[in-house]
Amino acid sequence: MNWKNILLVAASLFACGWASTPAAAKSPPHTIFHVNTNQKLIALTFDDGPHPVYTMRLLKILDKYNAKGTFFVVGQRAKWYPKVIRKIHRKGHELGNHTYTHPPMRRVSARRLKQEIQQTDHIIHALTGTYPVFFRPPGGELTHTVLRESARQKHPIAIWSYAQDTQDWKNPGVSKIVTRVTGSAKPGNIVLFHDSGIDRTQTLQAVDRTLAILSKRGYKFVTLSELMRHHQQ
Numbered sequence: 001m002n003w004k005n006i007l008l009v010a011a012s013l014f015a016c017g018w019a020s021t022p023a024a025a026k027s028p029p030h031t032i033f034h035v036n037t038n039q040k041l042i043a044l045t046f047d048d049g050p051h052p053v054y055t056m057r058l059l060k061i062l063d064k065y066n067a068k069g070t071f072f073v074v075g076q077r078a079k080w081y082p083k084v085i086r087k088i089h090r091k092g093h094e095l096g097n098h099t100y101t102h103p104p105m106r107r108v109s110a111r112r113l114k115q116e117i118q119q120t121d122h123i124i125h126a127l128t129g130t131y132p133v134f135f136r137p138p139g140g141e142l143t144h145t146v147l148r149e150s151a152r153q154k155h156p157i158a159i160w161s162y163a164q165d166t167q168d169w170k171n172p173g174v175s176k177i178v179t180r181v182t183g184s185a186k187p188g189n190i191v192l193f194h195d196s197g198i199d200r201t202q203t204l205q206a207v208d209r210t211l212a213i214l215s216k217r218g219y220k221f222v223t224l225s226e227l228m229r230h231h232q233q
Contacts, residue, residue: 035188050084067221075100075120094223105141160192177206
């Protein structure tokens with residue numbers, strides 16, 4: 001889903017009341033693209049894992065910069081690689097829900113999506129003792145079904161900031177990925193990377209270089225929940 005379509009759907013959802021959760025006023029907004037903060041904080045997010053090789057290498061890179069990330073995991077893959085999930089959690093990173101099988105959101109039924117979210121919730125809880133806070137639909141697809149079911153499951157939706165979709169899954173080149181992130185980096189950004197796929201070597205190199213550059217600019221890298229705690233009205 002391109003950004004023009006995302007913004008159009010988001011606008012329509014705000015208009016009809018689906019973009020705010022019925023929970024308490026201090027709860028996060030139901031759909032998050034960016035966090036308003038003056039502090040130099042950025043949330044790095046990683047989709048489609050865990051991967052037994054790339055995720056483990058990524059964790060070492062994050063350790064190198066004392067950075068924390070949010071991993072939106074596919075429940076089925078979490079079940080395949082429980083040791084990776086436990087290590088993500090043990091190192092203080094955040095786990096998010098990215099459905100159980102990564103189905104296309106435009107065709108998924110409400111019943112199927114409910115099952116997908118609940119299955120992944122239960123697997124993450126079984127492995128870590130905690131439930132994920134955030135849900136990210138595959139492809140960032142925002143449909144009325146996605147908004148309704150995520151709200152019913154009490155999961156705010158986390159997308160990513162405008163211009164911070166690295167498109168690393170296309171393997172466009174390390175420099176292009178790094179420039180895309182660092183060239184428009186702002187406090188409160190939510191950045192999208194992927195830690196699973198056929199070859200995530202470019203992603204790993206790009207994350208390393210990005211962290212080196214932005215760390216020198218004074219940025220710190222926190223989980224999405226931590227970033228939300230610094231939200232300013």
